Amino acid sequence: MDYKIIPSICSYCGCGCGVLFQVFDGKLVGTLPMKTHLVNEGKLCIKGWNLHEHVVSDKRLKSPMLKKDGNLQETTWDEAIQTTADKLKAIIQKHGPDSVGVLASAKVTNEENYLAQKFTRAAIGTNNVDHCARL
Amino acid sequence: MEEQMKEWPEPFSTTGGKTSMLVTMQEQVKEWLDQDKVDLFLGYKMVQKHPLPHCFTKDNLDEVDELIAGQARYSLEKIATKIAAERPEIKIGLLARDCNQRALNVLYVWNQLNPDNLETINVNCCPSKLKEHGDCSYLEPEQVGSFKKMIGIDNIIEVKAAEEFSQEDRFNRWMYEFQKCLKCYGCRNICPVCFCEECSLEHTDLIATGSIPPEVPIFHLVRAVHMGGRCIDCGLCEDTCPVDIPLRLLYRKVNETVEDVFGYVTGTNADQSPFNLLGDEVTLKIKPI
Ligand code: SF4
Ligand code: SF4
Numbered sequence: 001m002d003y004k005i006i007p008s009i010c011s012y013c014g015c016g017c018g019v020l021f022q023v024f025d026g027k028l029v030g031t032l033p034m035k036t037h038l039v040n041e042g043k044l045c046i047k048g049w050n051l052h053e054h055v056v057s058d059k060r061l062k063s064p065m066l067k068k069d070g071n072l073q074e075t076t077w078d079e080a081i082q083t084t085a086d087k088l089k090a091i092i093q094k095h096g097p098d099s100v101g102v103l104a105s106a107k108v109t110n111e112e113n114y115l116a117q118k119f120t121r122a123a124i125g126t127n128n129v130d131h132c133a134r135l
Numbered sequence: 136m137e138e139q140m141k142e143w144p145e146p147f148s149t150t151g152g153k154t155s156m157l158v159t160m161q162e163q164v165k166e167w168l169d170q171d172k173v174d175l176f177l178g179y180k181m182v183q184k185h186p187l188p189h190c191f192t193k194d195n196l197d198e199v200d201e202l203i204a205g206q207a208r209y210s211l212e213k214i215a216t217k218i219a220a221e222r223p224e225i226k227i228g229l230l231a232r233d234c235n236q237r238a239l240n241v242l243y244v245w246n247q248l249n250p251d252n253l254e255t256i257n258v259n260c261c262p263s264k265l266k267e268h269g270d271c272s273y274l275e276p277e278q279v280g281s282f283k284k285m286i287g288i289d290n291i292i293e294v295k296a297a298e299e300f301s302q303e304d305r306f307n308r309w310m311y312e313f314q315k316c317l318k319c320y321g322c323r324n325i326c327p328v329c330f331c332e333e334c335s336l337e338h339t340d341l342i343a344t345g346s347i348p349p350e351v352p353i354f355h356l357v358r359a360v361h362m363g364g365r366c367i368d369c370g371l372c373e374d375t376c377p378v379d380i381p382l383r384l385l386y387r388k389v390n391e392t393v394e395d396v397f398g399y400v401t402g403t404n405a406d407q408s409p410f411n412l413l414g415d416e417v418t419l420k421i422k423p424i
Contacts, residue, residue: 001174001218001222001225003214005189005190007182020188022214032325033325035374036207042375043319043375044321044375045377046317046320049320049324
């Protein structure tokens, strides 16, 4: 029998509430609010309370999906990235860089968000970059 | 994040060193684990500067040196209930404050835990402050602001004082409180004595889905009714409620009625509850009022 409490941060929104994962024999079975965390002081919203459910959900995507012959199919990261790059290039060539927009995330680091805007402005060539906190 | 953290003094230590009480507690736990009196011990340990619930086992006896009483209060008995549901034969040791002990009594009554498989080490009730206020019913509660006092309900008000509001005033005040509800289910999720497989609060005929606040006042009153003979006034629900609804006041009121009618004081012992429908004996005895 192995029971563990693992502190973590909620992955849903940008608030970053402190959570505790309850792990029973290697299986994630529950989420608790962290009482001493300064962001949430022991409180959570309904999404946070149910974090463990989406982690272990069988509906969760575990690899990138690519639409082939009208159906979404599992694929490798290499193929997914290559396809996205090819399509982006084709769109930019045909409709210009302003036809592309990039939405960054509250749940990645500042540095990753910086990279996202750099990529949008320098590689794609548009100012169409925004963030999920404003959606 | 680290520099933001407050220092949490260990309740048993004023100097930062280990007090003899803490050492005694750790030795006791080591002995229990070593001699297989318990298979695991639920207590607290500092992890990333936070006092977190922790499960100590025989495989890692040295770790017991890090056992603390913890300044934050979690429902260790709820964790025990979860473990027992999966592995009923396991012997569980538990660090118990007064509220944990009361909850254990209720869990024994309702056959969620077997007292023969449980050992407790009793510690003082919330010996230090988690926040500026105590979460426990025995400690000084949080002060509420003047707006809430004026149109809502002060969380620390006594049942008697709350009953002095006129009917209409009382109704409006409660509705003000209830309509803040986010339907997070935190009050139910954290409650040590909420263990039903199917919860009425998730029953779509009773509580419609798709909007917040949930149906008021049904949502809160359903929960309140179910807390009669169950709630041990630990305060965890109110503490986890993101919108500070004075939930305990409701549950205190229903338990007052339970006491008046059945002479049953919830959580004080592991005697049969008047509401228990199992067994040969009729336990529902009404007291003459
Ligand atoms: S005070 Fe709240 S959390 Fe504690 S037993 Fe009562 S209803 Fe449950
Ligand atoms: S904890 Fe508060 S906000 Fe959440 S469901 Fe309970 S009463 Fe509503």
